[in-house]
Amino acid sequence: MKKVLLLAVFALASAVTYAGGYRVSLQGNKALAMGHTGVAVVNSSESVFFNPAALVYLEDKFSISAGVHGVFSNIAYQDAETGANARTDSPVGTPLYLYASYQATDWLAFGLGVYTPYGSSVEYEDDWAGSHLVNNIDLQAIYIQPTVSFKINDKLSFGGGPIYVTGSVNFNRNLNRTLTDLDGNRANVTIDASGVSSWGWVASTMVNLTDDLHIGATYRSEIILDAEDGTAEFENIPNSPLTPFENTSIKASLPMPAEMTVGMSYDFCESWTFAFDYNRTFWDVYNSLDIDFANEAIPDSKNARNYKNSSIYRFGMQYDATKMFTLRAGYYFDESPVREGYFAPETPRNDSNNFTAGLTVNLGEHLQIDASFLYSHFKEVDASYNYYFENGVAVPFKGTYKTNAFVPGLGLTYKL
């Protein structure tokens, strides 16, 4: 086992990799291995996230699952017109999750979840061709969710709970395409806000049509992180009244959109399970990323996003191969929320095809090792962001993007 972990660490350390995206669907190794389905699956405390109503049907008195994913995400950019090209050198993202469930009575269960459904870590080379839009961004949102689950009868249960979110964002870009100090160093600004918190909620239901056929639905509310006392730090600003940029505080808000999931699972041939989930993410709340500088001399930064609601179609299979091994595989199609002309390099997401696989190794009665792997395939896309302005003139940033992501994950489940 030690060797395996060492190798996993080696993989994290040696790979030259990158990251993209803002909704990070990595909320459990078991579910991810099945295409991140789970709204109608009853098999572990991962249900705290996927469907709290399912917790009450878990067979174990107590169950805890924890894990981590290594996000190796890569973005390549090029503009055939000028030859400009760039590759992100993003740090490896390591979103974590922890779920616990406790069967209090026959009809009531409690749970607790800590997970990170939104986040992004993208690092381009400073001063690259799109540096007036982004040099690097690091966005994190940690959800903490106490959960209650109760059943009406063996056919119907409900669940839900409040969600406390604490988030942080650090974002750097150049002020425009050309401003430098006297020595040619590009003027840039770093926006930083941390400890930004807010509340939301989750509610769900589960219907067991037969012993083998389950239907579930989960709604997770929109949560808007309002940064009231973030900071803006300006660098390489010329010493001139014509460039009145100085460090100041900022206000900005970043929405974590609501998400509705409905789905079903079906057990068949003794040891097989098929699951289907449909996600609808209500991205239309993300209209514009606006930064309000406290210093009135500094014009506010408005960055149109105009996202649209988007859907994800998830399919997963599970096979209990032996007493020791459970094998899983899945696929999902992830629709981009980005409209044409709004393709900004800090989240260059087009539609993706995602392939997953994984397994659980049962080490005795109580302990499981969960492993998963996700490969996200994005088609090469010619796209542009048309809402960057200089002196009132729109200056589109266009080019060809090619993105991919590899996400190995490892987790432990302990149950009593």
Place this chain on the structure above:
Amino acid sequence: MKNILKYTFAVLAVGFVSCEPEFDSPVTDDGFYSSGTANLSKYVSVGNSLTAGYADGALYITGQENSYPNIMAEQFMFTGGGEFMQPLMNDNIGGLLLGGTQIAENRFVLTVDANGNPGPVRLEGTPTTDISNKLSGSFNNMGVPGAKSFHLVAPGYGNVAGVPTGAANPYFARFASSESATVIGDAAAQNPTFFSLWIGNNDILSYATSGGAGVDQTGNFDPSTYGGNDITDPNVFASVYSQQVDALTASGAKGVLVNIPEVTSIPYFTTVPTNAIPLDAATAAQLNAQFAAYNAQILPGLAAMGVITPEEAALRMINFSAGQNFPIMTDDDLTDLTTILQGAPFSLPPQLAALLGQLRQVKSDDLIVLTASSVLGTTPDPNNPQGVIGVSIPLTDQYVLAVSEQARITAASTAYNATIQALAGAKGLAFVDAKAALARVANGGVVYDGGVLTSQFVTGGAFSLDGVHPTPRGYAYTANLIIQAINDTYDATIPKVHIGNYATITVTNN
């Protein structure tokens, strides 16, 4: 089991490293862009300040980094281009030292004064580039600020000992291969596979910027007798220019030749209006009264005597009116009347005779140079508020490029350009009509991704704060023109740049 996991992770670890996203056709692949029939592996650029990346009245590092040859060389990297070395200055202050003494001024920056008005001011600070510190190695960018066509073939032009006397060039002295080296010799010695040559601008420009203070040397075939502000004889130009092209093409190199723009395209000559003097009706009448005798008696009298032509008499009439007025000036192309006016029948006192000796008013088709803006309307003698330059004290000839002087420049540059274009045709070299391209910038401007590039001083984007040399954006525009010509001539597909990504003027307060 352990082995399966072990191998799985080992494969994954290798996989991630090799699994960067790959484009169907990456721009970085050989063959995505083509240099056509040109070989860009060793590019050498030859020229003057424009080639060196000079801007804001000085040479400094960021200017050099945005020189058109350097921009081109970066794009050449996509089509087999090699390293491009430039004789970088020591700082971004500009200015030169010789043995610790400053011999060239610092760069201009746009400074906001106490009243909130922005204007070009020399950057404060002591330059750190001492030309007696010789750079080692050879340099792909052989742009030498100040060089005229014949300087490129002049031995000793890079001899630091000749700098104080003006026999040598301080910029070339920094990197000439020897005291007797020539610019063209050092360029050819690098065995370029590709070259650009843009020379001849200074052969007319110093005459123009000095307001025609020099001599038109057309007909004089010995450039060693020329003064710094003279116009080079077109035959001399043709002779040295073809020597240069021969030297650069001797080993089969291909290249590009760039012609000479009109001086009227640059803000140094188009910023200060010719009618810059505002007067009220009373002042105008008072001034007209003072010139009444000159207009009504002296000039017709001289014309009648045959001393001056009736045309010259008409040209010399002085007339002010309420509103914007043309300043008075001394024009050394006029007949000098100083002595005659002191004699009979005028018998003017020497001082007045000297004032009227070569006096006329600026005409609308004259060009007033940028530096006149700091003297026009000023009173040089604080004890004499009546002594206003342009009104009662003539603007000296150095501030005005008269129509007659413009004609000499046009004649010379037309001849140079004919030589350049003919040689490009004869040798099968690419040719860039910089004259036409710059005229487009000056007349209406050129649209780019983010605005319109014009020759408007300070705000137009094309010209730096010296009013003569381009900004990085202006140089990027130039680089695109040259790349286009190379692509057209050599069947190449070298990518151009977005000129909006290149900066314009630098703002900073001292």
